Amino acid sequence: MKLKVFLAVFACKLTIKLLRLLGRGGTAIPGKIALRICPDLLFQLAKDVKCVVVTGTNGKTTSSRIIEEIYVKAEASYFANRSGANLINGITSIFIENSTLTGKPKKENAVIECDEAASKEVCRLINPAVVLVTNVFRDQLDRYGEVSGTLENILIGIKNSPRAVVCLNSDCSLTASIAEQIPNRVIFYGVDVPIYKNPVSEVSDAPHCIKCKHEYEYSYRTFGHLGGFCCPDCGYKRPEPQVSVTDILSTELSFTKVRVQVFGEDDVITINLPGGYNIYNAVGALAVSEAVGFRRMLAKDAIASFTCGFGRMEEFDLGGHSARIILVKNPAGANQVLNYLAGLSAETVFVCCLNDNSADGKDVSWVWDANFEKLADMSELIPEIYVSGIRSGDMAVRLKYAGIDEDKLRIFDDYDELIDAMKNQSLPVIIMPTYTAMMDLRAKMSTAFGGKEFWE
Amino acid sequence: MKLSICHLYPDVLNLYGDTGNIICLKKRLEWRGIDxxxxxxxxxxNADLSRFDLFFIGGGQDFEQEVLLTDLHGGKDKEILAAVEDEKVFLCICGGYQMMGQYYLTHTGQQCDYIGALKLHTVGSDVRMIGNYMFKCAEESSGxxxxxxxxxxxxxxxxxxxSPLGTVLHGFGNNGEDHTEGARFKNVFGAYCHGPMLPKNPEFADLILQTALxxxxxxxxxxxxxxxxxxNAHDHMADRMEKQ
Incomplete structure (x- = not known):
């Protein structure tokens, strides 16, 4: 057994070195090789590491970054899967990178972002101390199937985590329903008040009670199906959160200030990223901090100072004007970007890059579920919209039918031309790419305008 | 001039951007000055279905199927049958398409009875037919x-x-066996086509509108x-599939 572990770890470390030498940041291949040699390697490597697992449809990366920042502030020894390598191969790679050749951990803690579908297997192997479930939205149906299937996967993952404290979003009727099905200690977190003054209208991904299928009633909504849900028939309702946002004090271009209540104690925190969904990411991280047992001050500092994951509100300087990349994966995410745009008061160029590789979702139908009609209402503030990516054709059609004047649309088949166009005008730019489009585009933008390699 | 469109079960049959078909129909009428x-x-x-010109039914999740069938068999099925006989135009996608048929046989052998407006039935399997696809419509359905x-x-x-709506050029279609895709009966058009179907296929969108008009x-x-x-969007995907 020991020999197998050694061989697997050695082969993986070697592959990582080789890939780096070749200037490539492959994060999945090394883990795949290692697992081929030693199938239960992840279990062996993780058994002495205290892990926080972050899963759910949206907000995994940003939540993980905030949690990581809490470990930094606490000066705790930890590692994390930084580059969004959140399937079993990538997660195995990162455990190997942080182990000695004999498979002993070099760090005591780990913050692991985990794909929803992979979570059942990953949790079984690493037996986490804390699991954070951000939310469950409709996402890449070709890959994940229906939301009920995603929820089931997450539930199995938690059932495979017998010792974990589980942090659940109380405002998501799907996520919150996990609580009754597990014996674990649960900390609910949520937002007690509406977030946006004028949110886009959205199709709810969960209009009917998960228990009795009656339609929910809402005392308020934050966005999507999140909010104060209550089933008038069977009585299933939003559980009372122990960690919650009780008031939105101010929404600025680059941060949000909110009042929170943590186990009965009031405080004011500044979230170092704009956008309503980041309020959920922050308060979810706060719940994790409580679950781990950090001092509250540390979490508060971390939330006020963390920097975002690549492509998540990441900012580039184009030479006098800025570009922000906001990764989207599904209608809920795109609607949040549109809500963010609607809150801007300066003229902006909007860029959409739509790809259909498997990491993006091969079915691009979802763009019709996002409310791009909102863009037509903002037409004075958005003089031009650039469209690019493998499925730029579909994106352009979507925007045309959203009521955008065709003359405003510019289609770019090539990212270099797109980057030149962004640079050669003077307005701030908001870029909304899907996953693989973001990876390609940000690599080019990092070269042109400076930035980190994605595995750093 | 004005067309009345009825979007059936938008609360549950709203998967995969199918609502985009409604957006498309509306815009293509608006651009021609038709209300x-x-x-x-x-x-x-409930509403009097006889007053509508065009019906749209999308695809949904299995989770809500039970609630939907109860509502359907509470009388709406008969009204839909009458509208079909009356040659009203229907566009039915995926789950909505299956629902216009006679029944669905799950792969565990359970039978769900549907509307029965079209003589067709669906048999569940555990293999998903998934991916980009392309088919050629029969001449009477735009060609x-x-x-x-x-x-x-x-x-x-x-x-x-x-009759089938068309013949499969790439992908699976109705069953992956007989190269048919979708169905056409009177003015009912059924298909498995997400995307959504109409915006990238304007000729077909106009056939739907023209028939109703x-x-x-x-x-x-x-x-x-x-x-x-x-x-442009249509040809990009057609070229890609031809090359595969």
Whole structure:
């Protein structure tokens, strides 16, 4: 057994070195090789590491970054899967990178972002101390199937985590329903008040009670199906959160200030990223901090100072004007970007890059579920919209039918031309790419305008 | 001029951007100066179906199927049957398409009875037919080539008197066996085509509109539109699939 572990770890470390030498940041291949040699390697490597697992449809990366920042502030020894390598191969790679050749951990803690579908297997192997479930939205149906299937996967993952404290979003009727099905200690977190003054209208991904299928009633909504849900028939309702946002004090271009209540104690925190969904990411991280047992001050500092994951509100300087990349994966995410745009008061160029590789979702139908009609209402503030990516054709059609004047649309088949166009005008730019489009585009933008390699 | 569109069960049959078909129908009428009224008919809501010109039914999740069937068999099924007989225009996608048929046989052997407006039935399987696909419509259904995305585990078999909407050029279609895709019966158009179906396939979208318009205002002809972006998106996918 020991020999197998050694061989697997050695082969993986070697592959990582080789890939780096070749200037490539492959994060999945090394883990795949290692697992081929030693199938239960992840279990062996993780058994002495205290892990926080972050899963759910949206907000995994940003939540993980905030949690990581809490470990930094606490000066705790930890590692994390930084580059969004959140399937079993990538997660195995990162455990190997942080182990000695004999498979002993070099760090005591780990913050692991985990794909929803992979979570059942990953949790079984690493037996986490804390699991954070951000939310469950409709996402890449070709890959994940229906939301009920995603929820089931997450539930199995938690059932495979017998010792974990589980942090659940109380405002998501799907996520919150996990609580009754597990014996674990649960900390609910949520937002007690509406977030946006004028949110886009959205199709709810969960209009009917998960228990009795009656339609929910809402005392308020934050966005999507999140909010104060209550089933008038069977009585299933939003559980009372122990960690919650009780008031939105101010929404600025680059941060949000909110009042929170943590186990009965009031405080004011500044979230170092704009956008309503980041309020959920922050308060979810706060719940994790409580679950781990950090001092509250540390979490508060971390939330006020963390920097975002690549492509998540990441900012580039184009030479006098800025570009922000906001990764989207599904209608809920795109609607949040549109809500963010609607809150801007300066003229902006909007860029959409739509790809259909498997990491993006091969079915691009979802763009019709996002409310791009909102863009037509903002037409004075958005003089031009650039469209690019493998499925730029579909994106352009979507925007045309959203009521955008065709003359405003510019289609770019090539990212270099797109980057030149962004640079050669003077307005701030908001870029909304899907996953693989973001990876390609940000690599080019990092070269042109400076930035980190994605595995750093 | 005005067309009345009824969106059936928008609260549960709203997967995969199918609502984009409604957006498309509305816009293509608006650009030609024709008014539209879209009535949403969720579960539990009732309306006199005879007053609508065009019906749209999308695809949904299995989770809500039970609630939907209860509502359907509470009387709406008979009204839908009457509207079909009356040659009203229906566009039915995926789950909505299956629902217009006679029944669905799950792969565990359970039978769900549907509306029975079209002589066709669907058999569940545990293999999903998924991916970009393309089919050529029969001449009476525009003769155009449709590109889209299919994602279904049900295999649909057409019965007597029901013609396929088209012939599969790439992908699976109705059942992955007989190269048929979708169904056409009177003015009912059924297909597995997500994407959504209409925006990238403007010729077919106009056939739907023209059929509904001719029924309401005989002799009216839809003027053409500039469909450059639509054709560009269509051709991109058609080329890609031809090369595969």
């Amino acid at each position: 539209t009224e879209v009535t949403l008919l969720p579960i539990g809501a 155009s080539t449709i590109v889209g995305f299919e994602n279904h585990s049900g295999r649909t078999y057409l019965g007597e008197g029901v 001719s029924r309401r205002y005989p002799g009216t002809v839809l003027p053409p539109l500039g469909d450059g972006l639509e054709i």
